[in-house]
Amino acid sequence: MNTQSLSKVTIHFAGDSGDGIQLAGSQFTNTTALAGNDLSTFPDFPAEIRAPIGTVAGVSGFQINFGSEKIHTPGGRPDVLVAMNAAAFKKNFPNLKSGGIIVLDSAGFDKKNLRLAAYDESSTPIEDIPKDYQVYAVDITKLNREALKDLSLGSRDKDRSRNMFALGFIYFLYSRSLQTTISFLEAKFKSKPEVLEANLRALNAGYNYGDTIEAISRFKVAPAQMEKGEYRNITGNQATALGLIAAAAKSGLELFYGSYPITPASDILHELAAHKNRGVKTFQAEDEIAAVTSAIGASFGGALAVTGTSGPGMALKTEGIGLAFMLEIPMVIVNVQRGGPSTGLPTKTEQSDLLQALYGRNGEAPIPVIAANSPADCFSAAFEAARIALEHMTPVILLTDGYIANSSEPWKFPQASSLAPINPPIVKADAQYLPYKRDEREVRSWAIPGTPGLEHRLGGLEKELETGNVSYEADNHQAMVKVRDRKVRLIAKGYPAQKLIQGPPSGPLLVLGWGNTLGAIQVAVEHALEQGLAVAQLHLKYINPLPEDLGTILSAYERVLIPELNNGQLARVIRDQYLVDVEVLDKIKGQPFLAEEILEKIKSLVEND
Amino acid sequence: MTEPNSALFTAKEAASDQEVRWCPGCGDYSILKQMQSVIPGLGIKREDIVFISGIGCSSRFPYYMNTYGMHSIHGRAPAVASGLKMANPNLSVWVITGDGDGLSIGGNHLIHLLRRNVDLNVLLFNNEIYGLTKGQYSPTSEMGKRTKSSPMGSLDHPFNPLALALGADATFVARTIDRDPVHLRGVLETSNLHKGTSFIEIYQNCNVFNDGAFLSYSDKKQKGQHIILLEEGQPLVFDAGKKGIRLNGLKPEIVDLEEGFSANDLWIHDSRDATKAYILSRFFDDNFPRPFGVFYQEDRPCYEEQLIAQINHAKEIQGETDLDDLLRGKRSWTVD
Numbered sequence: 001m002n003t004q005s006l007s008k009v010t011i012h013f014a015g016d017s018g019d020g021i022q023l024a025g026s027q028f029t030n031t032t033a034l035a036g037n038d039l040s041t042f043p044d045f046p047a048e049i050r051a052p053i054g055t056v057a058g059v060s061g062f063q064i065n066f067g068s069e070k071i072h073t074p075g076g077r078p079d080v081l082v083a084m085n086a087a088a089f090k091k092n093f094p095n096l097k098s099g100g101i102i103v104l105d106s107a108g109f110d111k112k113n114l115r116l117a118a119y120d121e122s123s124t125p126i127e128d129i130p131k132d133y134q135v136y137a138v139d140i141t142k143l144n145r146e147a148l149k150d151l152s153l154g155s156r157d158k159d160r161s162r163n164m165f166a167l168g169f170i171y172f173l174y175s176r177s178l179q180t181t182i183s184f185l186e187a188k189f190k191s192k193p194e195v196l197e198a199n200l201r202a203l204n205a206g207y208n209y210g211d212t213i214e215a216i217s218r219f220k221v222a223p224a225q226m227e228k229g230e231y232r233n234i235t236g237n238q239a240t241a242l243g244l245i246a247a248a249a250k251s252g253l254e255l256f257y258g259s260y261p262i263t264p265a266s267d268i269l270h271e272l273a274a275h276k277n278r279g280v281k282t283f284q285a286e287d288e289i290a291a292v293t294s295a296i297g298a299s300f301g302g303a304l305a306v307t308g309t310s311g312p313g314m315a316l317k318t319e320g321i322g323l324a325f326m327l328e329i330p331m332v333i334v335n336v337q338r339g340g341p342s343t344g345l346p347t348k349t350e351q352s353d354l355l356q357a358l359y360g361r362n363g364e365a366p367i368p369v370i371a372a373n374s375p376a377d378c379f380s381a382a383f384e385a386a387r388i389a390l391e392h393m394t395p396v397i398l399l400t401d402g403y404i405a406n407s408s409e410p411w412k413f414p415q416a417s418s419l420a421p422i423n424p425p426i427v428k429a430d431a432q433y434l435p436y437k438r439d440e441r442e443v444r445s446w447a448i449p450g451t452p453g454l455e456h457r458l459g460g461l462e463k464e465l466e467t468g469n470v471s472y473e474a475d476n477h478q479a480m481v482k483v484r485d486r487k488v489r490l491i492a493k494g495y496p497a498q499k500l501i502q503g504p505p506s507g508p509l510l511v512l513g514w515g516n517t518l519g520a521i522q523v524a525v526e527h528a529l530e531q532g533l534a535v536a537q538l539h540l541k542y543i544n545p546l547p548e549d550l551g552t553i554l555s556a557y558e559r560v561l562i563p564e565l566n567n568g569q570l571a572r573v574i575r576d577q578y579l580v581d582v583e584v585l586d587k588i589k590g591q592p593f594l595a596e597e598i599l600e601k602i603k604s605l606v607e608n609d
Numbered sequence: 610m611t612e613p614n615s616a617l618f619t620a621k622e623a624a625s626d627q628e629v630r631w632c633p634g635c636g637d638y639s640i641l642k643q644m645q646s647v648i649p650g651l652g653i654k655r656e657d658i659v660f661i662s663g664i665g666c667s668s669r670f671p672y673y674m675n676t677y678g679m680h681s682i683h684g685r686a687p688a689v690a691s692g693l694k695m696a697n698p699n700l701s702v703w704v705i706t707g708d709g710d711g712l713s714i715g716g717n718h719l720i721h722l723l724r725r726n727v728d729l730n731v732l733l734f735n736n737e738i739y740g741l742t743k744g745q746y747s748p749t750s751e752m753g754k755r756t757k758s759s760p761m762g763s764l765d766h767p768f769n770p771l772a773l774a775l776g777a778d779a780t781f782v783a784r785t786i787d788r789d790p791v792h793l794r795g796v797l798e799t800s801n802l803h804k805g806t807s808f809i810e811i812y813q814n815c816n817v818f819n820d821g822a823f824l825s826y827s828d829k830k831q832k833g834q835h836i837i838l839l840e841e842g843q844p845l846v847f848d849a850g851k852k853g854i855r856l857n858g859l860k861p862e863i864v865d866l867e868e869g870f871s872a873n874d875l876w877i878h879d880s881r882d883a884t885k886a887y888i889l890s891r892f893f894d895d896n897f898p899r900p901f902g903v904f905y906q907e908d909r910p911c912y913e914e915q916l917i918a919q920i921n922h923a924k925e926i927q928g929e930t931d932l933d934d935l936l937r938g939k940r941s942w943t944v945d
């Protein structure tokens with residue numbers, strides 16, 4: 001048996017939604033992280049919770065890309081496909097790299113499974129795989145039952161550990177230790193010794209199966225050269241939650257999170273609800289309108305108030321966000337974008353709520369918009385959104401999306417002491433308090449109910465400059481609209497200088513991105529540079545107000561390409577703001593970009609010149 | 610907190626410097642005046658009092674109180690106030706809403722507030738009309754009402770606000786009226802003592818778009834026969850003591866106290882009895898006098914107290930994780 005060294009591997013686990021695919025995937029992820037590889041993962045959930053068993057619609061997937069080199073995306077076409085049934089194979093085989101490795105449970109290809117997967121019953125998909133693929137067609141179900149035969153569990157319960165058999169086999173193939181998963185199983189099934197035993201045996205049986213069939217070659221992926229420090233693995237939604245908790249701690253405020261469950265944002269609510277011991281107050285409201293308005297109340301009451309949702313919920317929050325803007329109170333609104341419009345594609349990703357975030361309100365109501373660009377980046381984006389909200393007394397929209405929300409990557413987490421304190425302009429006493437008097441940044445001060453002597457009334461009606469009293473006066477309204485706009489624009493003064501991610505400071509092409517496209521663009525531009533194309537990359541975190549130096553950067557390139565998972569929304573904004581022409585690469589398929597798709601577009605633009 | 614009823618500030622200090630802009634003769638003036646006279650004596654510091662309203666004529670109320678306040682958006686005051694109370698349970702929070710604001714656009718928030726039992730006082734100014742938008746029928750307007758938006762008469766069956774509140778398991782339900790200052794003040798004081806959501810329907814005359822809607826309950830000559838004042842532990846009598854209500858099983862009946870019936874036969878008001886409260890709430894047509902006073906009250910833990918208790922419990926059993934531990938999580942590794 002020989003062991004081959006690889007610098008990078010992409011594995012796609014797939015099976016029925018009841019097959020424990022997400023668990024197997026996350027276990028492989030933890031083991032891989034501890035082995036020192038860089039990695040990126042992406043779960044692909046079926047749209048229905050209980051889609052019919054065995055059908056293509058019911059296939060759940062989990063992809064991991066890991067390596068001894070820097071990893072920027074969950075990988076394009078996988079090198080390895082693990083398919084627990086015919087439907088999983090049918091859905092994912094076309095994506096597999098040609099000549100790739102396939103591990104499948106042959107028991108999942110019987111007549112019934114073929115029928116459910118809408119194959120012809122007489123077809124033989126396993127035999128039909130072209131010869132250049134390396135196929136491990138293993139009767140996992142049978143071997144696993146065999147390994148557990150003396151346990152008293154029923155055969156359905158026994159079959160539930162098939163995922164561990166498959167995982168054990170993959171661990172063998174990639175020369176991994178079982179220890180992380182063994183410890184996990186021991187903790188998880190502490191109170192169910194039989195189930196624990198079944199899972200441990202399945203895991204070992206899978207591993208040992210690899211050992212006994214000999215013929216195969218194993219692989220090794222050496223640890224990556226990661227920056228020194230302490231790491232953990234984190235998903236985007238977890239990172240968003242932690243960023244908010246950290247911002248509350250750094251501002252000395254309590255965190256209030258009002259939300260109504262919606263995919264793919266609910267995990268932020270779940271995560272925050274688990275941190276009551278840090279004083280986090282979560283409120284599952286009756287709808288998104290109550291979620292945002294309860295946050296407005298909490299903000300008035302002196303909390304770091306946050307509301308989170310996805311597209312349709314964002315639509316319902318619109319009027320409330322307008323009120324928060326008019327009141328000039330701090331609030332963070334998280335939109336974990338999903339495919340739209342309307343209910344759209346709840347479990348799929350998209351970047352199509354950008355224009356809604358920027359413009360989706362009645363009246364002149366500019367609101368700062370920040371976009372997170374990777375799972376771990378959600379932490380700093382959420383922290384930054386809260387900082388701007390609190391220090392500038394404004395609602396801030398934080399855009400993440402289903403892809404980075406559910407994906408995970410290693411995160412070199414910061415020391416709490418390295419996070420800058422956040423200083424909201426709270427007033428404690430003022431002989432002549434004027435609620436809408438402003439400082440040089442046009443920011444008003446924050447008097448919190450309970451503070452003696454600062455009693456005042458706020459409202460959604462237009463206010464008189466400084467006093468905040470209701471005013472219908474014509475010139476006052478014009479002045480107020482202008483001052484609120486200026487206040488938001490002044491936030492850009494506090495941004496760091498924009499830095500190219502790679503490439504020359506001027507030239508034929510700049511690839512400009514925002515949000516989750518960072519990793520795919522990075523890989524594409526890296527390849528383009530390797531191939532001698534003079535392409536540069538810039539990625540926006542701040543979308544409103546735009547960075548003041550962006551115009552100069554854009555003008556240094558002959559062309560600008562914006563790849564986005566929508567019909568060209570940032571492109572419209574850039575054209576509007578800078579009067580530059582922009583090439584758009586749109587993808588509106590519910591899936592993130594593959595680096596090769598962007599590379600191809602880059603080549604078509606630069607090589608034609 | 611200081612002893613209740615020792616005024617902490619004057620009624621004049623309770624009024625803001627803003628000019629009150631309701632139509633002359635509007636019932637809102639009376640409610641504002643009673644509030645300004647009651648609130649200094651509740652034992653609550655001015656800085657701890659907050660009025661939160663939605664949108665409507667009635668919802669201008671917070672601008673006129675010299676306390677903290679917010680005029681929010683249409684129908685959402687219950688949610689705004691809930692968030693505020695969760696953020697700071699020490700505040701005394703009053704929700705001001707109208708029949709359109711609270712029962713139409715904001716109906717959902719109102720019922721959820723009532724079942725959660727956040728410690729707020731909700732004053733629903735019911736004028737059976739949309740005042741601010743100039744006179745369309747509202748969810749409490751009677752069927753067949755002719756307005757600009759219902760020239761042939763409204764087709765909507767009206768809400769019975771108190772029955773709705775009881776149906777949502779409200780823990781304090783009362784009715785009062787703008788034209789009876791003494792009664793109004795009494796209900797405001799009692800509601801303030803209740804821990805949990807107090808729901809108070811206030812009949813309020815809109816003299817511009819629905820004048821006289823409640824005349825039979827306020828007019829000196831008529832009201833005797835048309836109203837019944839609920840008093841704890843007292844028999845249900847009306848019409849200057851000439852008539853009373855008795856319960857025949859679960860069926861209420863009007864009896865004549867001058868002809869064979871005495872106070873001993875009558876229904877004794879017990880605001881802790883949910884079934885009786887529900888029957889009283891159904892005194893909603895012309896066959897029975899309209900009850901005023903506290904229909905129902907119940908002690909049930911309030912929402913924000915339980916939230917704080919959960920937080921304290923979590924702190925006790927898990928300890929307050931320090932931020933570094935939280936960021937590190939349960940499985941970290943070091944690259945050196």
Ligand SMILES: Cc1ncc(C[n+]2csc(CCOP(=O)(O)OP(=O)(O)O)c2C)c(N)n1
Nearest residue numbers: 664665666667683707708709710739740741
């Ligand atoms: C979202 C929204 N829709 C509609 C309106 C218009 N509007 C303002 S007040 C109101 C009805 C108010 O009726 P009610 O709550 O009974 O208050 P009243 O004026 O009678 O005191 C309406 C429809 C609004 N301000 N906002």
Ligand code: SF4
Nearest residue numbers: 632635666740815816
């Ligand atoms: S319209 Fe009616 S409710 Fe509104 S202020 Fe005038 S009288 Fe009062």
Ligand SMILES: [Mg+2]
Nearest residue numbers: 707708736738
């Ligand atoms: Mg009304």
